[in-house]
Amino acid sequence: MVKEKKPSIFNFKALGKGIFARFFGFEQGVDITxxxxxxxxxxxxIKNIIFVSNLMYSIILLILSLSTEGSVTDWVVSVIALPLTYVINKLLKKLINMDPNDKTKQSVAMYVAAFYIFFSSVLIYARLYQKEYFETGAYILMYYAVVVISLYQEKKLLASSFQGLLALLTVIHLIWTYNFQGLVNGQTLFEFLPQFLRLPEFSDILLRTLLFILFYFVVYAIVSMGQYMQEERKKELIKRRQVQNDFSHIVGDLFSVVFSSSYTLMDKRHANQVQLMSEKLG
Incomplete structure (x- = not known):
């Protein structure tokens, strides 16, 4: 005989799902219509994701401070990062909860959050791009910013963010990554440009830009598909509710007719009985 397993008091899997749904579930307790x-x-x-991201940035800065190349500036930035993370999270929370039923204010909060996401990734890259072992990881944060912004399932926001990020990435490549000013070395634009096009730095910049554009198109396609599916789900739910309301209304009318008819029949029967009794008594 197989013994039944008793339910564990500490169901960590269910607890984990509950915590995740509470803080990161996009449809937790929400009417999608x-x-x-x-x-x-x-x-x-997204605010919760930003908070986790800021903690991750703080850990990265702390690791940088603990490295052999860590300087006083690194430690100062690491110490400031944690309270700054808390302040930013509180400000976003206040902005979001200002009026949960106002679409304009929620849209403003959305754009502010999106701006902070890619701006913070740029700042982290600016802090780490000169570090040999941190540059690649910091650069990936640009892609991470696009993914987080795409969670809004808003094509217009994603397109605007991509344009801003692409412009910033171009500036970053030319100013920080490869020090465009140092490559010019006093040459005129017409003298430098043909030479620059043959440099490996230009090939690397071009490759990075093309990869970023390709990544954006893939994410944009996913967002478009998700937004379309969301709209279809919303329409289906609205139709289902309309059918349910119509059915309830029809059933209610039907019962009203039945009961009113029964009352009418009962009144006629009662009148006939009274008439018969009157005739017998008379």
Missing amino acids: NDVAVLYRRNVV
Whole structure:
């Protein structure tokens, strides 16, 4: 006989799912037919993701400070990062909760959160790009920013963010990554440009830019598909509710007719009985 397993008091799997749904579930307790409620929930989830991201940035800066190349500046930045993370999270929370039912305010919060996501990734890259073992990881944060922004499932926001990030990446490549000013070395633009096009730095910049554009198109396609599916789900749910309301209304009318008819029949029967009794008594 197989013994049944008793349910564990500490169900860590269910607990983990519950915590994840509470802080990172986009549809947790949300009516998907209410666009403002959906946007508010997305803002809350993105705020939580930003908080986790800031903690990750703080850890990266701490690792940098503990490295052999760590300087006083690195330690100062690491110490400031943690309280700054808390302050930013509180400001975003205040902005999001200012009016959960106002679409304009929630849209403003969305754009502020998106701007902070890619701006913070740029700042981290600016801090780490000169470090030999940190440059690649810091550069990946640009792609991470695009992915986080794509969670809003908003094509217009994603396109705007991509344009801003692409412009910033171009500036970063020319100024920080390869020190464009140092490569010019006093040459005129017409003298430098043909030479620059043959340099490996130009090939690397071109490759990075093309990869970023390709990555954006893939993410944009995913967002477009997700947004379309979300709209279809919303339409289906609205139709289902309409059918349910119509059915309830029809059933209610049917019962009203049945009961009113039964009352009418009962009144006629009662009148006939009274008439018969009167005739017998008379």
